[in-house]
Amino acid sequence: MRMNPAREAYTTVQRTALVCGLLLLGLLVTFVIASTFGSQRLPLSASLCALTGKSDCGLSPEQQAILFDLRVPRILLAGAVGMCLAAAGAGYQALLRNPLAEPYLLGVSNGAAVGTMAALVFFGTHEWSRPLLAFAGALAATFVVYRLARGHTGASPERLILAGVIVTTFLSSAIVFITTLMDATRIRSFTFWLLGDLSGTTTSLLSIAFIAAAIGVAVLVINARGLNLMMLGERDAFDLGVEVSRVRLTVFVAASLLVGASVASSGSVGYVGLVVPHLVRLSFGSDNRLVLPAAAIAGAIFVIVADTVARTVIAPRELPVGAITALIGAPLFIYLLKR
Amino acid sequence: MLMILSSSCFRRSGPVVTPPNELHEVTDEAGRRVLVPRKIDRIVSLAPNLTEIVFAVGAGDRLVGRTRYCDYPAEAKAVAEVGDTMTPSIERIIASRPQVVLVSTASQLEAFTRQLNDQQIAVYVTNPQSLDDVFRSIQTLGDMFGEATRAANLVTDLKKRADAVLAATKDQKPVRVFYQVSGSPLYTIGRESYLTDLLRRAGGISVTGEVASAYPRFSDEAALAARPDAIILPSGSAMGDANSTIAPALRNSPAALNNRVYKINADHLSRPGPRLVIGLEEMARALHPEAFK
Numbered sequence: 001m002r003m004n005p006a007r008e009a010y011t012t013v014q015r016t017a018l019v020c021g022l023l024l025l026g027l028l029v030t031f032v033i034a035s036t037f038g039s040q041r042l043p044l045s046a047s048l049c050a051l052t053g054k055s056d057c058g059l060s061p062e063q064q065a066i067l068f069d070l071r072v073p074r075i076l077l078a079g080a081v082g083m084c085l086a087a088a089g090a091g092y093q094a095l096l097r098n099p100l101a102e103p104y105l106l107g108v109s110n111g112a113a114v115g116t117m118a119a120l121v122f123f124g125t126h127e128w129s130r131p132l133l134a135f136a137g138a139l140a141a142t143f144v145v146y147r148l149a150r151g152h153t154g155a156s157p158e159r160l161i162l163a164g165v166i167v168t169t170f171l172s173s174a175i176v177f178i179t180t181l182m183d184a185t186r187i188r189s190f191t192f193w194l195l196g197d198l199s200g201t202t203t204s205l206l207s208i209a210f211i212a213a214a215i216g217v218a219v220l221v222i223n224a225r226g227l228n229l230m231m232l233g234e235r236d237a238f239d240l241g242v243e244v245s246r247v248r249l250t251v252f253v254a255a256s257l258l259v260g261a262s263v264a265s266s267g268s269v270g271y272v273g274l275v276v277p278h279l280v281r282l283s284f285g286s287d288n289r290l291v292l293p294a295a296a297i298a299g300a301i302f303v304i305v306a307d308t309v310a311r312t313v314i315a316p317r318e319l320p321v322g323a324i325t326a327l328i329g330a331p332l333f334i335y336l337l338k339r
Numbered sequence: 340m341l342m343i344l345s346s347s348c349f350r351r352s353g354p355v356v357t358p359p360n361e362l363h364e365v366t367d368e369a370g371r372r373v374l375v376p377r378k379i380d381r382i383v384s385l386a387p388n389l390t391e392i393v394f395a396v397g398a399g400d401r402l403v404g405r406t407r408y409c410d411y412p413a414e415a416k417a418v419a420e421v422g423d424t425m426t427p428s429i430e431r432i433i434a435s436r437p438q439v440v441l442v443s444t445a446s447q448l449e450a451f452t453r454q455l456n457d458q459q460i461a462v463y464v465t466n467p468q469s470l471d472d473v474f475r476s477i478q479t480l481g482d483m484f485g486e487a488t489r490a491a492n493l494v495t496d497l498k499k500r501a502d503a504v505l506a507a508t509k510d511q512k513p514v515r516v517f518y519q520v521s522g523s524p525l526y527t528i529g530r531e532s533y534l535t536d537l538l539r540r541a542g543g544i545s546v547t548g549e550v551a552s553a554y555p556r557f558s559d560e561a562a563l564a565a566r567p568d569a570i571i572l573p574s575g576s577a578m579g580d581a582n583s584t585i586a587p588a589l590r591n592s593p594a595a596l597n598n599r600v601y602k603i604n605a606d607h608l609s610r611p612g613p614r615l616v617i618g619l620e621e622m623a624r625a626l627h628p629e630a631f632k
Contacts, residue, residue, distance in 0.1 A: 039558035061591075062564060070559045070588055180426070192524050192556065199559055200523040200587060316550060316561030318524075 016290045023297040027079070030301045034075050034308045039315030040066055077201045078307040078321070079300035080209035081266045082276070084258035086299020087217045087292060089273020090280070091255040094227040094288050095248060096149075098160050102274040103138075103259045106160075107167030109270070111141025112256075112263035113194065114171055117178050119264075131208045135260030141167055142256050196269035196322030198307050205265040212261030217296045219254040223247050224288040231288075269303065269322045271329025276302050278333070302328075360438075365483065368476065369444060369464040376461075379438050379484050385427055386443035388612035389465060389480075390415050393441070395613040396481040396490045404435045411606065411614075429454055439463055439483070467611045468553075469536035470501060470619070477613065497616045501540060504623045507630040508542030514626045516543040517567035517594065520554055522586035527557045533611050541622035542630070543569065559588035569626055570594040573605035601625035 036047055042063050049057035050067060059067065085103060092101035092108075103109045115137025116130050123129035148163035149156075179190050220227075226247040229237040238244045262269070276299040280291050306324040313319065360376035367373050383404035384390040390409035393402050399414055404421040419435060422428040424443075429451065432440060440455055444466040452462045463483070467473045474494045481490020516538055520526040528534045529550040538545045546565040547557060570589060574582040585592075585600055594600055603625065607618030624631050 038560045040560045040564045062566065065591060066560045066563055070563065074559075197524055199525065202587075311558060311560075316547075316558045317552070317555045318558050319556075 012287065012289055015284075016293065019284055019290060020293050020297060023294055023301070027297055027301050027304075030304050031075060031079070034078075034304050035067065035071055037308050037312050038066065038071050039312060039318075042067060073201055073203075073206055074198050074307065074311075075304055077198050077206050077209060077265060078303045080206070080213045081198065081262040081269060082272055082299035082301070082303030083213045083296045084209065084216060084262035084299075085269060085272035086276035086302070087213075087220055087296040088255040088258040088262075089299075090277035090288070090292050090295040091220045091227075091251050091258075092273070093277055094231060094291075095251045095255075096146075096160055097231055099278070100161055100274070101164075102271075103255070104268060104270040104273065105168065106142070106145050106164040107171055108138050108141045108145070108256065108259045109263055109268040110168055110171035110175065111137040111139075112260045113137070113268055114174050114178070115260065116264050117175065117190070121178065127202065127204055128208075131205070131212070131261050131264035134264035135257055138256035138260040138263070139253065141171065142252050146252070192320055193267040194322075195320035196267045196325070198266050198321055199311075199318070201265060209261050209265045212257050213296070216254045216258035216261070217293065219250060220292045221289070223251055223254075224292050227251065227288045227292075231286075267320075267322065269306075269325050271325045271333070272299055272303060275325075275329040275332050365463070365479070367462075367464045368466040368472070368479075371462075371464060373439075373461045373463055375463070375483060376438050381435070381437045381439075382484070383421060383432050383435060383437040383440045384409060385421070385441060386424055386465075386610075387411065387606075388610035388615075389441040389443060390418075391610060391612035391614060392477050392480050393484070395493055396477065396484060396486045398480075398484040398486055401484065403437060404432060427451070433458055433460070441465065441480070465611075467533045468531055469533050470540060470615065471536075472533060473611045473615055474498060476611070493613065497613060500616050501619060504619055505540055508540075508623050508627050511542045511627045511630050513539075513542055513544045514599075515546050515566075515568045516571055516626070517546050517562060517565060517569075517589065517592070518571045518573075519582065519586060519589070520573070521582055522584060525557045525559055525562060525586050525588065526554055527562070529553055529555045533615075534608065537608075537615065537619055538571075538622065541619055542627045543571075543622065559586070562586065563588045563592065565592075567592055567594045568597070569599040569601065571608075571622060571625070572600065572602045573608040574602050576604050576606040 032048070032051065035051060036042065036044055046057045046059050047067055050059050050064065089102045092103065092106060093099055112134040115133035119129040119133040145163045145167050148166065149160040175194065226242045229240050229242045230244060230247065234244045277291060277295045280295045280298055284290055284294060303325065306328060307321045310319045310321040310324045360378055362374045362376055365373055365375055380401045381403045382393060382398060382401050384393055384402060385406055387406065387409045390402065390405050391411055393399055394412050394415060402418045405415055405418045406422060406424045406427065407420055408424055409415050421431040421435065432455065437460055439461045442452065442462055442464050444464055455462050465476045467476055474497065478490050478494050481487055518528045518534060518538060520528060527547045528545060529547060529552045531553040535545045535548045546567050570585055570592065572582055572585065583602060585595060589595055603618060603621050607614050607621060
């Protein structure tokens with residue numbers, strides 16, 4: 001009993017729309033809940049009222065500023081970063097046919113971090129240089145890992161992870177080296193940033209993160225069908241009419257763009273690209289047409305929740321968000337592996 | 340070649356160059372018991388404030404090692420460098436044959452302290468949490484270096500100046516101050532910092548004075564909600580132009596709106612040594628100009 005291809009496509013679209021719709025609803029709820037939590041307690045009903053866009057909700061000017069100048073931009077950035085990292089992770093996993101492929105483990109995040117640091121050291125006053133060099137760094141790291149992973153026998157999952165470990169550790173040393181050369185007064189802020197820091201964002205970095213997220217996720221989704229076929233093997237995909245090398249290049253560039261934008265705006269937030277796509281696949285199957293957009297939305301939820309914990313749990317002090325994502329991510333991942 | 344090697348080996352394993360020197364026990368500011376020689380003539384300092392204290396009590400000529408950041412007084416720059424505050428070179432320190440190494444808790448050098456202990460080199464740890472603690476550091480180090488009188492005179496003089504500040508600001512209404520250690524990410528001073536005490540003496544109250552730890556990473560929201568009436572930015576000198584602007588979260592604070600943001604030479608505030616009193620005077624003058632007319 002074979003399903004009519006047109007009907008199959010229809011059900012995929014329907015299922016994707018349903019799942020993504022539900023996740024978007026979840027994202028909205030997360031956003032609202034996260035904006036009512038912070039180191040400062042704001043009146044709940046007045047905050048909810050203000051979030052709907054009304055002006056006379058009884059919030060004092062300070063409370064207004066806390067909510068709209070500090071908290072909401074930070075939650076938006078957390079969402080954009082989660083979207084970027086989870087979508088990039090799902091993209092790498094599909095392309096490299098490796099469940100462990102993740103920006104952090106592949107060294108791509110570190111590549112972007114080196115780029116960002118170079119931008120800060122050499123073009124400190126030009127904010128736009130940060131995402132640009134982060135993107136370049138991510139792209140270079142991706143390229144190197146990919147080349148290292150492809151031996152005479154083709155790319156095996158083990159080789160890929162080994163290549164990732166090599167690139168990650170090499171770039172970590174580069175980061176340590178750069179911090180040593182830097183001004184002592186900036187080291188503390190860097191160690192915090194390296195673990196992921198979403199505070200103090202600027203409108204331009206926030207918009208860059210969103211634009212990159214939108215473009216990157218869209219490009220990945222467009223290539224989802226190709227990625228599905230490539231999961232069968234690049235040879236088979238080629239025979240089925242997929243322009244393998246074009247898809248590969250496009251996905252690499254899109255994923256690097258996503259990682260670069262997120263690292264430039266928030267440092268290296270680990271585990272998002274690993275945990276979120278896995279959870280999505282476990283829940284909804286491994287069709288990339290569904291996994292890629294769903295992972296993007298679920299990633300936003302995950303990082304928003306993690307950052308809400310980071311900024312409230314020891315308030316008025318703060319933890320780096322990367323510490324929380326790792327703390328939630330690592331045990332969750334072990335659980336997933338054991339299941 | 341072999342000759343050189345063996346002779347240098349011999350020198351290493353031979354008797355200590357300094358003549359036998361009676362040891363006595365002192366308790367350092369971390370509560371450790373340290374055995375130091377009665378007569379000290381080789382000192383290594385691993386923090387700029389400690390270098391300043393060594394020179395101020397008149398033992399500068401006995402300093403044989405300092406960090407890259409120890410740039411005051413000018414004579415200090417002639418002393419050999421043994422690395423950074425955070426990453427000093429243990430080999431250079433041992434090679435400079437110090438009898439005591441001065442360390443600040445801020446640099447967190449536990450592992451390192453152990454290595455020096457193994458080499459029979461005394462490590463004296465300082466941990467000032469108030470201006471009085473700084474005076475005590477100056478006196479103890481002075482005593483240790485046989486410069487008790489000079490240290491006592493210095494402390495008396497510094498105390499007099501600190502008391503004068505206190506007298507001038509005593510009747511003023513305390514100003515609620517946010518002390519910005521770094522703007523992005525936001526760091527401030529907490530309960531355990533000597534700067535919280537210093538700010539109180541200058542006629543201010545730190546709005547983050549009750550926060551646990553010495554230099555907490557602080558929430559933007561909490562900083563905004565604190566509504567400080569003045570902001571102090573330690574910047575300039577060794578800091579360069581770092582920390583010369585207030586954090587975005589503080590842009591609409593009463594302090595910023597009323598132009599009460601004060602940049603103060605970071606070297607006077609972030610080095611708990613003799614010049615801390617200059618920092619105190621500068622803060623007090625900034626917060627209460629009318630009291631110093």
